[in-house]
Amino acid sequence: MIDNLEVDDMVIGAGLCGLMYGLTAVTEGRSVVISEAHHKVGGYATNFYRNKRKFVFDCSQHKVSGLRENVGNLWNTLKRLELHSLLEEFHLHDEIGTVVYKDQWIKIPSEPDEIKETLIIHFPDEIQGIEQLFKDIESHGYQHYMFFRRLMNEYTINKEILRESRNLSKITARDYFETIFKGKNIIEVLSPIAIYSGSISNEVNAFYFLHCLYAMFYGGQAYVKGTGQHLSDVLLKEFVDRGGIILKKNQVHEMEDCRDYMLVKTRKNVIKAQQVIATCPPEDVLKMLRKEDYIEDFQNVINNFEVGWGHFCVYLVISVPPEEIDIFSPEYLLVSDSGDDFTREDFENDRYYDLFTLSVSNYHRFDPAGGYVLQLVMLDHGDRWFHLLEEEYLTRKQKIQDKFIKRAFKTFPKLEGKIIYSESSTPKTNYKFTLATKGSAFAYKMLPKTNLSLLNNFPNDKIKLVSTWAGGPGYETAMCFGFTQGKLLSKTTKV
Structure with missing residues (x-):
């Protein structure tokens, strides 16, 4: 049993958002403890090994936006x-x-001018729509992208486009595409980009999607060698070196409001904190506060949102370098002839x-030391997995894995006969290691008219919801939101 602790901030969860909040708060001079249920930090930014550590699999990290110098928000935050x-x-x-x-x-190149040129070459009849798209990315997309800087009074809203931005937030990305483009083909090429933010074009609101396109096209896409776990470990080391305390394998069970402080009971200890920073799903916060009488009212707020997508991932090790089977790009998006406009x-x-x-991700290109590793990934939902009994679950899991591999063979025929190891994960797997509601990897869906600011008014002012659930999905969002809230809450609560 670890000795009881008394701190300024108690952070629930050592994912990227929690680590960035903790790092920022200790840098601002606050005492901070992070309590993490897992034996390693990072949330989805973690890895695992197989075959006596010969192969390393990254759980999700291969594209992190916002890292172009003097442009990206994440670059600015880390600096x-x-x-x-x-x-x-x-x-x-x-x-x-x-x-x-x-x-x-x-x-698809990485520079915005080259992306526009590529689209015009492939879709010469859509020049007008392509020009409109990039105009909207640079205006509405940029305005949404600067959300965190606005919170810190470092960006002023362009009121001239505010009404149009609000209108875009009321329609889906696919609705928006259909207003600016003449044909279907360019829509089916651009729509899959939504999956990087855990979205589907016929669900995600257009305003948020333009933000994602700005982050990807203009903010700068990057990766970290050593997988996402390396990123998490570096943030943890900085947090501890600057005075923070990390408690692993230490799930939070209950919280109690004692007027002048919060009393937090965990697996190993009791923590007295001036404020609790919850990076876990809001529903879990309410469970920890089951004795409080305002739970039902806030549950009604949460009911306004829809839990977002997780993913099904097939991890593959092949016997030859990916280039030998014609896999050269860092990633391929294999779009069916019918596109992404599927039905219920x-x-x-x-x-x-x-x-x-x-998606077919070429992880060997990101980190050759991890082996000849490919990952086949598709958005999936926990509703399709959690009700299954073990035998049925395993049978269905194998069935979907086989479907993915068969689709990959169709595009890359030289892959057949080259697979020496495979396994897969589902949203249920994701839940086991992250405890995210329904195994969601992307928090709440950013549907039309979704307003995450409703989560800012938690009925207990000593509890702050600081996570992708309250700020929006993605690595960049998680890290920038953690930093922004660490700066703002340190200022408002400092004595």
């Missing part, structure tokens, strides 16, 4: 925290990836796994 050595370990992609659709292989019936009957975009 302000004086994490210069970490900035040097990010490597900007020279291309976003390749979209494969109806026998077209469209390589398709999803319910598993046709979804044949129809929706399948």
Whole structure:
């Protein structure tokens, strides 16, 4: 049993948001303890080994936006925290990836002018719509992207476009595409980009999607060698070196408001904190506060949101370098001929796994030391997995894994016969290691009219919801939100 602790800030969860909040708060002079249920930090920014540590698999990190110098929000954040050595370990992609659709292989460069030129070459009849798209990315997308800087009074809203931005937030990205483009093909090439933010074009609101495109096209896409776990470990080391306390394998069970402080009971100890920073799902916070009488009212607030997508991932080790089987790009988006506009019936009957975009990530290109590793990933939802009994679960898991591999063979025929190891994960797997509601990897869905600011008014002012659940999905969002809230809450609560 660890001795009881008394601190300014108690952070629940050592994912990227929690680590960045903790690092920022200790840098501001506050005493901080982070309590993490898992035996390692990082949340989804972690890895695991197989075959006596010969192969290393990254759980999710291969594209981190916002790292272009003097442009990206994440670059700005890491510089302000004086994490210069970490900035040097990010490597900007020279291309976003390749979209494969109806026998077209469209390589998407990393620079916005080159992306626009590529789209015009492939879709010359859509020049007007392409010009409108980039105009909207640079205006509405930029305005949404600067959300965190606005919180810190470092960006002033452009009121001239505010009404149009609000209108865009009320429609889906696919609705928006259909207003600016003449044909379907360019829509099916651009729509899959939404998966990087855990979204589907016929669900995500257009205003948020333009933000994602700005972050990707203008903010700078990068990766960290050593996988996402290396990123998490570096942040943890900085947090501890600057005076923070980390408690692993220490799940939080209950919280009690004692008027002048919060009393937090964990697996190993009791922590007295001036404020609690909850990076876990809001529903879990309410469970920890089950004795409080305001739970039902805030549950009604949470009911306004829909839990977002997790993912099904097939981890592959192959016997030859990926280039030998014609895999050169960092990532391929394999789009079915019908595109991503699937129906609810398709999803319910598993046709979804044949129809929706399948990404093929070339992790060997990011980190050669990890082996000849590929990952096949598709957005998936916990509702399709959590109710299954073990035997049924394993059978279905194998069925979906086989579907993905078969789709990969169709695009990369030389892959057949080269797989020497495979395994897969589902949203249920994600839940086991992260405790995220329904195994979601992307928090709440950013649907039309979604307003995450409703989560800012938690009925107990000693508890702050600081997470992708309250700020929006993605690595960059998690890290920038943690930093921003660490700066703002340290100022408002300092005595």
